[in-house]
Amino acid sequence: MVVCYTGGGTLGHIYPALAVHEELVQHAGYRAFWIGRDENSEREVVQKQGIPFFAIRSGKLRRYRSIQNLLDIGNVLSGFWQAFFILKRNRADVLFSKGGFVSVPPVLAAFFLGIPVVSHESDASAGLATRINAHFSRYVCVPFAQGFESIKASKRVVTGNPIRSGLVEKADTPYDETELPFIGRDDKLLLVLGGSSGSQQINALVRTHLEALTQMAYVYHQCGSKDVQNLRFERYTEVAFITDLLPSLLKRADLVVSRAGANTIAELALFGCPSLLIPLGREYSRGDQIxxxxxxxxxxxxxxxxxxxxxxxxxxxxxDLLDNRQKRTMLSENSRKLAQKDCAHRIAELLCSMKE
Known part of the structure; x- marks a missing residue:
């Protein structure tokens, strides 16, 4: 089976699809390729998994009047024909779309080639690209049962959000305190997950109130590579990005402060983390995080x-939350109920059924 993946705009469109790829790579005869935008970070993440990457032109889908909308019609048409010949040349059996404006031309091209399309929306409401793609998709996978009434019921499949298999496996292992020796056994841990382009607000909040926060807990702060300030403070660690330590920190955290991106929320649910969410505002996004x-x-x-x-x-x-274990426990238990550990597997099975 040959699967074409498409999507982009942020790495949040990339990682869930790669979680599905991790499930399918175990199948004999499976082959994959990716159609995305010409952006180095997205290309590198995909190619690191051994997936060929084809860049196409695409126009941004704006929700307001702009002369750029007219200019981008040419980009969309160009992207359509690029995707059309890439799909035909690579003989895709099914296309899996993770959304973002770059996904629209490949979805349209797949539809005209008679290639079945499965789309996935990560957020609590469908974005414009997903709403367009839904018209040309056999199925649209969504994270929750509510909030997607605009998509035909016959097409909606509630799957949750795919999470990388490495995190799913580590979520089920006991916490090992030797993995975080710098945090005292009796310290509470406040984990701050900044790091994306919209995290300056959270970073500023933490730094403004750092003295008060470090009196309440040990603060482990992911701030992003563009906002590292190398602050030296007792009971405080600042890093650009968290990599190998993420599972241990999520298990150990008494409270997580974060944006409300769909992938982050899925990971917090997987680990049952009590969280304080500060969503990216409508002035910077379509309001999906809100x-x-x-x-x-x-x-x-x-x-x-x-x-x-x-x-x-x-x-x-x-x-209030750090001082009240009962409130944190309630948030943790309710968050854990939303975890969908088998989401990637379910989507992989759905894609396989398209070939049958």
Whole structure:
């Protein structure tokens, strides 16, 4: 079976598809390739998994009037024909779309070639690309049962969000305190997951209140490579990105402060982490993170700070949760209920059924 993956715009579109690839790579006769945008970080992550990567042109899908929308029609048409010949040349049996504006031309090309399409939406509401792709998809996989009424019920499949197999495996192993020797046994741990392009707000909040936060807990702060300040503070560690230590930190964390991206939320649910979510605002996005955060808050699976006024309560919210084990336990238990450990496997089986 030959699977074409498509999607891009952020690495959040890439990693879930790679989780599905990890499941399918065990099948005899499986082959994969990727159609994406010409962006080095996305290309490198895909090619590192041994998947051939083909870049195409694509136009951004804007929700407002702009002369650029007219100019991008040419990019979309060009991307369509590029994808058309790439799919035909590589003889794809099925196309799996993870969304983002680059996915629209390959989905359209697959539809016209008679190649079945399965799309996946990670967020609590469908983005514009997913809504367009849904018209040309056999199935649309979604994280939750609610919030996707605009997609035909006959096409909707509730799967959750795919998570890398390495994290799923480590979530089931006991915590080993020797993995984090710098954190005292009696210390509470506040894990801050900044790092993406929209994390400066969280980074600034933490640094402004660092003295108060470190009095409450040991603060482990992922701040992103573009915002490293090399601060020296007792009971504080600052890193650009967390790699191998992430599973241990998620297991050990008493509270996680994070944005509300779909992949992060899926990982927090997998580890049952109590969290305080500060979603990226509508001035920087379509509001998908706000939808994600409010969905979890409605289930008592996370606390949220959505507005600028809410941010004034940041330290009080952190203190309230760190001081109250019962509240943290409630958030942890409700978050864990949302975990979908077999999501990647279920999507892989769905893709295999397209070939039968």
């Amino acid at each position: 939808d994600n955060a409010l969905h979890l808050a409605s289930l008592d699976a996370a606390r949220t700070l959505v507005s600028e006024t809410d941010l004034n309560r940041f330290v009080d919210e952190v203190k």
